[in-house]
Amino acid sequence: MTDLRISIILLGTMTLLTGFIYPVVVTIIAQNFFPHQANGRILTVDSKAVGSELIGQPFSRPEYFWGRLSATAPFPYNAAASGGSNFGPLNPDLVKNAQERVDLLKKHDAELTKIPVDLVTASASGLDSQISLAAAEVQIRRVAAARKISEDKVRALVRQHLIGRQFGLLGESGVNVLQLNLALDQSGK
Amino acid sequence: MTINTFLQIALFSAILLAFVKPLGLFMANVYMGRPTLLNRLIRPVELWFYRIAGIDSKSEMTWLQYASSLLTFSFVSIIAVYGIQRLQSLLPLNPESLDAVSPDSSFNTAISFVTNTNWQGYSGESTMSYLTQMLALTVQNFMSAAAGMAALVALIRAFVRQETTLLGNFWVDLVRGTIYILLPLSLVLAIILVSQGVVQTFSPYREIALLEPTTTSDGKSITTQKIATGPAASQVAIKQLGTNGGGFFNANSAHPFENPTPLSNLLQVLSILLIPAALCLTFGEMVGDRRQGWALLTAMSIVFFIMLGISLYAENQGNPGLAKLGVDQAVSDLQSGGNMEGKETRFGITNSVLWSVATASASNGSVNSMHDSYTPIGGLVAMWLIQLDEVIFGGVGSGLYGMIVFAIATVFMAGLMVGRTPEYLGKKIGAFEMKMASLVIMLPCVVVLLGTAISLLLTQGREPISNPGPHGFSQVLYAFSSAANNNGSAFAGLGANTPFYNGILGLSMFIGRFWMLLPVLAIAGSLAEKKKIPNSNGTLPTHTPLFVVLLIAVVVIVGALSFFPALALGPIVEHILWNKN
Numbered sequence: 001m002t003d004l005r006i007s008i009i010l011l012g013t014m015t016l017l018t019g020f021i022y023p024v025v026v027t028i029i030a031q032n033f034f035p036h037q038a039n040g041r042i043l044t045v046d047s048k049a050v051g052s053e054l055i056g057q058p059f060s061r062p063e064y065f066w067g068r069l070s071a072t073a074p075f076p077y078n079a080a081a082s083g084g085s086n087f088g089p090l091n092p093d094l095v096k097n098a099q100e101r102v103d104l105l106k107k108h109d110a111e112l113t114k115i116p117v118d119l120v121t122a123s124a125s126g127l128d129s130q131i132s133l134a135a136a137e138v139q140i141r142r143v144a145a146a147r148k149i150s151e152d153k154v155r156a157l158v159r160q161h162l163i164g165r166q167f168g169l170l171g172e173s174g175v176n177v178l179q180l181n182l183a184l185d186q187s188g189k
Numbered sequence: 190m191t192i193n194t195f196l197q198i199a200l201f202s203a204i205l206l207a208f209v210k211p212l213g214l215f216m217a218n219v220y221m222g223r224p225t226l227l228n229r230l231i232r233p234v235e236l237w238f239y240r241i242a243g244i245d246s247k248s249e250m251t252w253l254q255y256a257s258s259l260l261t262f263s264f265v266s267i268i269a270v271y272g273i274q275r276l277q278s279l280l281p282l283n284p285e286s287l288d289a290v291s292p293d294s295s296f297n298t299a300i301s302f303v304t305n306t307n308w309q310g311y312s313g314e315s316t317m318s319y320l321t322q323m324l325a326l327t328v329q330n331f332m333s334a335a336a337g338m339a340a341l342v343a344l345i346r347a348f349v350r351q352e353t354t355l356l357g358n359f360w361v362d363l364v365r366g367t368i369y370i371l372l373p374l375s376l377v378l379a380i381i382l383v384s385q386g387v388v389q390t391f392s393p394y395r396e397i398a399l400l401e402p403t404t405t406s407d408g409k410s411i412t413t414q415k416i417a418t419g420p421a422a423s424q425v426a427i428k429q430l431g432t433n434g435g436g437f438f439n440a441n442s443a444h445p446f447e448n449p450t451p452l453s454n455l456l457q458v459l460s461i462l463l464i465p466a467a468l469c470l471t472f473g474e475m476v477g478d479r480r481q482g483w484a485l486l487t488a489m490s491i492v493f494f495i496m497l498g499i500s501l502y503a504e505n506q507g508n509p510g511l512a513k514l515g516v517d518q519a520v521s522d523l524q525s526g527g528n529m530e531g532k533e534t535r536f537g538i539t540n541s542v543l544w545s546v547a548t549a550s551a552s553n554g555s556v557n558s559m560h561d562s563y564t565p566i567g568g569l570v571a572m573w574l575i576q577l578d579e580v581i582f583g584g585v586g587s588g589l590y591g592m593i594v595f596a597i598a599t600v601f602m603a604g605l606m607v608g609r610t611p612e613y614l615g616k617k618i619g620a621f622e623m624k625m626a627s628l629v630i631m632l633p634c635v636v637v638l639l640g641t642a643i644s645l646l647l648t649q650g651r652e653p654i655s656n657p658g659p660h661g662f663s664q665v666l667y668a669f670s671s672a673a674n675n676n677g678s679a680f681a682g683l684g685a686n687t688p689f690y691n692g693i694l695g696l697s698m699f700i701g702r703f704w705m706l707l708p709v710l711a712i713a714g715s716l717a718e719k720k721k722i723p724n725s726n727g728t729l730p731t732h733t734p735l736f737v738v739l740l741i742a743v744v745v746i747v748g749a750l751s752f753f754p755a756l757a758l759g760p761i762v763e764h765i766l767w768n769k770n
Contacts, residue, residue, distance in 0.1 A: 006244060007266075010262070018332075019324040022372065023423040027391065037384055040446060054449050074405040074407070079414050081439065082438050084530075086655060094508070098511055120516050121529040121530040123531070124531045128533050130534040131534055169200070170452060172535060
């Protein structure tokens with residue numbers, strides 16, 4: 001019985017410390033020192049929130065760069081229900097979805113040959129905000145044609161938005177799709 | 190594989206190694222009751238806990254009392270976690286007005302978090318209120334980790350002491366492990382993670398207009414994106430440090446708010462292995478021969494890096510099915526290439542694979558990529574590391590006590606070969622210890638194989654399978670491997686949030702944790718009573734390369750023999766089909 005009594009009291013007090021005080025202290029420090037980061041790195045245009053720097057959005061119009069495939073339900077890039085496709089490597093749907101994306105890319109740009117793998121595969125979170133530089137480059141021709149601006153101008157914007165490896169070493173380089181598209185819209189104004 | 194791959198892995202290994210000694214010695218001080226640097230700050234809190242809970246910190250426990258305290262505490266915890274989930278709709282800090290969690294899911298999650306498994310049948314952002322995440326789940330992230338470490342420390346004391354029945358005080362070990370080790374580390378890590386963009390807020394989810402509207406699968410127009418958020422950083426920190434692995438969000442550490450940058454990724458994957466690795470040195474320090482700790486760490490590391498190499502090679506190959514479509518999967522300066530289904534762009538192949546191997550070996554179970562979509566060999570590596578009884582690093586505490594049990598089995602086998610009484614660290618290993626060790630080693634295998642077999646025979650077990658062919662079988666095998674070994678990762682396509690799977694996997698996690706703990710503590714009780722015998726010429730030294738090789742052989746052979754037939758039906762067949770593709 002002593003065990004039961006100690007267990008109940010100890011769990012209660014530990015809950016107070018690790019389940020309440022600890023998260024609240026972290027929140028206070030976070031909100032004071034890193035308010036932008038702690039609240040999801042919200043992007044604003046003309047002081048209006050237009051998305052999160054970290055969370056991708058779905059794009060399918062030719063004048064926008066497209067991101068990774070997203071397997072979230074019931075619509076792509078649903079930031080309230082993250083998740084991947086969980087297709088096994090031999091699942092025929094994996095190839096089917098990739099084929100659809102390939103066809104769509106080629107519909108807008110018949111000369112495309114080699115399509116980077118990240119453009120035809122779903123990300124783990126379904127919210128990936130980035131694509132590889134290769135995946136951005138193969139879309140330059142389409143975006144430039146749809147916007148009737150020069151490829152060089154689009155290419156320059158892509159380069160501007162290249163995020164290198166962190167400290168030149170960690171992770172992989174990539175391009176933030178939402179920020180790039182926002183910049184495209186801005187540059188057209 | 191590129192030079193960058195090697196550099197990133199070298200950096201990871203160097204930082205991990207640099208922390209082993211200082212943290213290992215610090216933890217030894219904590220558990221030996223010596224004063225530490227943090228004493229002035231934390232000692233008053235510690236004493237407050239003892240006073241309010243009526244704990245006599247001077248008294249010690251036999252192995253049965255120790256086990257009884259641990260079990261009682263776990264039992265009370267399970268009820269609390271269950272209760273909070275069932276009542277969350279009535280409780281505060283529920284800005285999304287989420288309903289009470291279903292009874293079967295609550296049952297599964299309660300056992301899952303109390304057993305340090307953190308298998309998740311539910312999806313965090315659409316199921317759990319902020320309050321549940323904090324009071325139920327974050328708390329158990331701490332408690333289950335501290336309880337595992339406590340059991341390890343009891344076992345270590347059995348080697349240090351002689352002719353006693355006492356193994357220390359569970360309450361003291363639980364409290365000290367939490368407030369001296371887990372909490373300070375978590376606090377520091379959480380704040381660094383926030384600086385990278387892991388969210389930490391009590392505000393409700395935020396709805397923001399999409400730049401380009403989209404449509405649902407049934408044609409409904411969608412113009413806004415609701416962005417889930419919450420007090421994630423505080424939970425993510427302990428989820429990694431305590432080898433828990435339960436994600437705040439459904440996508441776990443693949444979610445950009447849970448793991449936003451390569452730096453947050455590096456810190457989290459380091460945290461997965463940090464305490465399990467350092468505990469090896471804690472063990473060495475406490476038994477008075479650090480070489481014993483380094484030997485176990487070496488054995489773990491060798492298996493780890495071999496598996497990492499195999500998985501890296503497999504994932505860099507890409508998918509032959511996509512190659513046929515003219516998709517470019519080559520590694521280059523412009524893209525990471527490889528098998529990118531279920532992986533994030535910012536992590537690419539290197540960081541995804543490093544994580545998958547770390548999380549599988551350490552019984553952590555968090556993911557930054559979807560294991561279900563790995564190549565057959567990449568998936569096999571993760572599954573098999575879990576099936577090795579989680580002793581390659583393993584869970585905090587539980588991994589090392591598992592490894593010590595394997596060391597006992599190894600000296601026993603070596604003793605049989607040369608015809609001498611086996612001994613480990615000056616303690617004779619007798620029939621009782623070997624019986625208990627066999628239980629520890631065999632039990633998870635039995636649960637995994639039986640559970641898989643039962644599920645495949647039943648409609649309720651087969652229906653939730655989401656992939657065709659041998660991969661569907663692998664999904665079920667992975668689920669039981671993960672549950673019975675308290676890992677918590679998944680081939681997540683398996684729709685396991687059903688009464689059937691919630692029940693049977695809950696049971697598997699329970700058996701995997703507590704029926705393992707009891708024989709371990711029984712071994713501790715028996716060893717503590719034995720006299721220490723001095724080393725003789727006939728003693729097999731247990732810190733030498735020879736012993737390391739023997740130990741690896743025993744771990745690998747047990748793992749390989751137990752699971753080869755099952756693996757042959759899943760990932761191995763799949764690999765053969767894959768090559769024909």
